[in-house]
Amino acid sequence: MKIKLGPLLRAIRNSRHLTIKEVASKAGVSSSLLSQIERNRISPSLDTLLELLEVYGVSPEKFFKDYETMNRVEIIKKDQRRVYQRKGFKYETLSGYSQSKGNHSFTAFFLELAPGQKRGDENDGHLGRELGIVVNGCGQLIYGGDVYDISDGDTLSFSSQIPHVIKNTGKDLFQAYWIVTPADGEDYFGEGNNK
Known part of the structure; x- marks a missing residue:
């Protein structure tokens, strides 16, 4: 090149x-x-x-x-995504390694939550902004002291500095594409099992 x-x-x-x-x-x-x-x-x-x-x-x-x-293009084939799974939730990485560092970094993943499960922290936020695109199911964004109902087809964006939780309130699997920027310093996937 x-x-x-x-x-x-x-x-x-x-x-x-x-x-x-x-x-x-x-x-x-x-x-x-x-x-x-x-x-x-x-x-x-x-x-x-x-x-x-x-x-x-x-x-x-x-x-x-x-x-x-x-200057780097990274393509991750669907069957080559890294999968992080624990009881009740699953993340599949969508962004490549080169996108995870630097000024304009971001993390992108596909999120699945089983009925009744939640992800996030009601007491703490982190640097950045988030964008979610709900593709299946219904749930709630608990954002500071406010609660927002979200469902299939909705998009949501917000400052990550406010404590926030995504919760599946329906009977079906909650699925969403999620983008967080910047990526530095946040561990969205944890240790868990990964493939």
Whole structure:
């Protein structure tokens, strides 16, 4: 795979609302050179890359971690999902390993709860946001002091910092696709049995 640093460097510059001319001046390179780097016409020398990252206030470690995440496509076939199962609930991972670290990380999984089962913590939240898409069954989101009824076809999104629990209140299996961002620091799957 051809290495393409330009789009990531351009995205960093744009996120800081800097012009090519401003960055080039601070980094001690020409505007033409920076423009060619951002368009992948030429590759920067290591010294030039380090100068640019210093201007942006981004460590080389973080830059390459973001680059790795940005440039990797991971496909997980249905029969190759990691499955974490305990009595009453099951998670199947949907996102690949490269998505689980860094600034724009996320965890995605398919959730199944047996009737009467619940997942979450009524006393504690965590950093981030969550998106759930219910595909079967009915249940409740217990969010802080509020209770929301949810059923097949509903979507829900919320800040994860508020304590929250998903509970199956129906007689059928509750199934939902779930996305949590950022992924860092949270263990959604626990030790349990996994396949």
